Amino acid sequence: MAQGRTIETGTEHLLARVEDRIAWLTMNRPERRNALSDEMLAGLALALREAESATDVACVVLTGAGGAFCAGGDVKGMAEASAGGAGRAALTLDERIHRQRLSQRETAGRIWRMPKPVIAALPGAAAGAGLSLALACDLRVAAESAILTTAFAKVGFSGDYGGTFFLTQLIGAAKARELYLLSDRVDAKEAERLGLVNRVVADAALESETRALAQRLASGATIAFRYMKENIGRALTGASLEECLDMEATHHVHTGLTQDHRDAAQAFVEKRTPVFKGR
Template sequence: MSDVVLTATEDAVRIITLNRPESLNAMTPEMLDTLTRAAAEAAADPQVRCVVITGAGRGFCAGGDVKAMAASNERTSAGNGGGGLVSRVDVLRQQEEVSRLLHEMPKPTIAAVNGVAAGAGLSLALAADLRIASDQARFTTAFAKVGFSGDFGGTWLLQRLVGPMRARELYFLSEILDAQRALELGIVTKVVPHEQFWPETIALAKRLASGPTLAYGRMKDNFVYGETNTFADTLTREAENMIASGQTEDHRNAARAFVEKREPIFHGR
């Protein structure tokens, strides 16, 4: 796997690190292709029970590499390729799969936001189930500043966190939010002093990785299904997932542990 994205596994936690620290982990096509593969592999690996995505150095992800975009625009204007509109849409949509994977994979995902999260970098963080922010983190949609409309699911995700009116404001005006303001708006789950940021993030990830993996997956399925379906249909989906999770070894062992007044041990089975 390319070194612009690093992966490591620690106690059933897969850590995916964007690794272009010199550019605040700005996205390139190589990074996005590698990132999507890394997320797909983590989603499919039964030994991985929680996924953490973070950035190397001072930033989480500054969004797309605007310098590279400007150079590409110059080549396209000069008639040196660039591909048709449909092909470019298809390429971007495939790259955006990383957001869908983080949002939908049947295991908890955490965005560990160590620094700036801007543009598509913010969208990527929003796609995770939980967001832990360093007190040095900064957040901005950024798209309007470079004449873009937004991608990687940010518009869909942000309005569900802060409401449609506030999301529009954040997109139109590209306000820069510090970590505390992001917490107040409900964009992040928790803000942690920078020196404690990584230990607390890993502690949370390991707690989730030691939990009822199959139940977490069905919880996520309920949430994802409910985002686009009726209440009545979601009740049916919940009933299906509730009965299915009740058939697992984890449930049976946890019920026994409850009766015996001891802590359950979950194996993801």
């Protein structure tokens, strides 16, 4: 393995490193099942910006430490802050809404818009906003013991970090309503059946399976991947068939002019594996 580097996040709540063209972002509050803190969200936003712009990053993996992915919002911390009259509770309504919007755009929104493939590796529970962040990713690999739940109805919240958008796109409005209104727990196998996760693997194999998938993507046609994501994203936002066809045509021609395409076409003729260089 090539020697990696760390990405500065400003907090121990979000650890980030780059290895072999893969950015590994780890939510790191295991004592609270990686519940989101303000520090973690700010660190995640920083790490995502760095991963997006860094030339030595071709794929991003988001995961959690200590056997959980992310328990969502820190409900206990919210209650403590509210009781003490500190933090968010001291902000005006407009300030709280603005802060929430900005945080969502810089985390879930940035994951969704990331021009590079993003994988969520779920070692355990993904709940509430934690589930939303996982659903924002392109692919999800879940350990057999992972549990998914929207959870919001259980604590009197309506939902945040794009979960309603991502879930509805993945499984349709009817099932999304069920999972939000009832907030039932979904095990890994059922999540795979529903299309919420792409792969379910043994708990002990999660890191190795995720790494293999990330390496496959990181060594792939990164320019084409970016355009594929744009094409699919356009289709999901209500564009007409004609608009989608026009975007596909533009991107298809652009990729056809890349060195990657020319080299891959030659490799195809010569019956060898192509080497993509992102140009």
